[in-house]
Amino acid sequence: MMEKFYLIVGHVGRLELLVPQGVRLVQLRIKGQDDTELRRQIIRARDFCAVHRAQLVINDYWQAALDLRCGFVHLGQEDMESADFPALRRAGVRFGLSTHDEDELERALSLDPDYVALGPVYPTLLKEMKWPPQGLDRVARWKRMAGNTPLVAIGGLTTDRVPGVIAAGADSVAVVTDIQQADDPEARTREWIRVCAS
Ligand SMILES: Cc1ncc(COP(=O)(O)OP(=O)(O)O)c(N)n1
Ligand SMILES: Cc1ncsc1CCOP(=O)(O)O
Numbered sequence: 784m785m786e787k788f789y790l791i792v793g794h795v796g797r798l799e800l801l802v803p804q805g806v807r808l809v810q811l812r813i814k815g816q817d818d819t820e821l822r823r824q825i826i827r828a829r830d831f832c833a834v835h836r837a838q839l840v841i842n843d844y845w846q847a848a849l850d851l852r853c854g855f856v857h858l859g860q861e862d863m864e865s866a867d868f869p870a871l872r873r874a875g876v877r878f879g880l881s882t883h884d885e886d887e888l889e890r891a892l893s894l895d896p897d898y899v900a901l902g903p904v905y906p907t908l909l910k911e912m913k914w915p916p917q918g919l920d921r922v923a924r925w926k927r928m929a930g931n932t933p934l935v936a937i938g939g940l941t942t943d944r945v946p947g948v949i950a951a952g953a954d955s956v957a958v959v960t961d962i963q964q965a966d967d968p969e970a971r972t973r974e975w976i977r978v979c980a981s
């Protein structure tokens with residue numbers, strides 16, 4: 784079963800701070816670092832997550848994930864173009880895929896992913912996106928179309944929004960900004976875990 788709370792962090796230091804709060808599924812989403820620094824952080828995150836029994840997901844860098852024996856990657860539409868899916872499958876690396884419209888969803892499902900993500904459900908501050916907020920009706924539609932493939936909702940999520948997103952059909956809720964910008968990110972992480980457990 785898919786873990787309901789899906790934390791996304793931009794640096795391994797953040798992962799080491801927040802995973803011990805009880806996080807079971809965490810994505811390392813590194814941007815703009817050179818290969819040496821990237822791999823240094825991935826190795827640290829891999830070993831830390833192994834000790835804390837959290838599932839680590841590597842964003843974008845599927846080749847580094849393969850080389851460093853990480854078991855799970857997240858790939859967006861652009862990332863998918865270069866990804867070697869047969870190599871990932873051979874190595875038993877699981878993968879989740881981003882989707883934003885129905886063509887993307889159909890293509891993603893044809894690759895038999897471990898989850899599909901739909902975003903942005905609500906407006907996001909994290910990055911400029913070419914899609915307007917998808918809304919809860921789209922979450923429900925995605926759930927119907929995805930069948931047995933778990934659905935991750937992402938974009939503008941807060942703890943107040945979690946119940947509605949889950950009720951609409953999401954199996955899992957992914958968050959960056961609400962925790963990244965919190966005055967007390969450890970307490971906010973615990974609050975997310977509490978809300979997701981209820
Ligand atoms: C769980 C999850 N969903 C979506 C994304 C976004 O992936 P992508 O579209 O490749 O954008 P970047 O995160 O790489 O900027 C994600 N990372 N995780
Ligand atoms: C990377 C990404 N893809 C879709 S929404 C999003 C931003 C993350 O969501 P937020 O920072 O609003 O929690």
Ligand SMILES: [Mg+2]
Pocket residue numbers: 842843857858859862
């Ligand atoms: Mg990406």
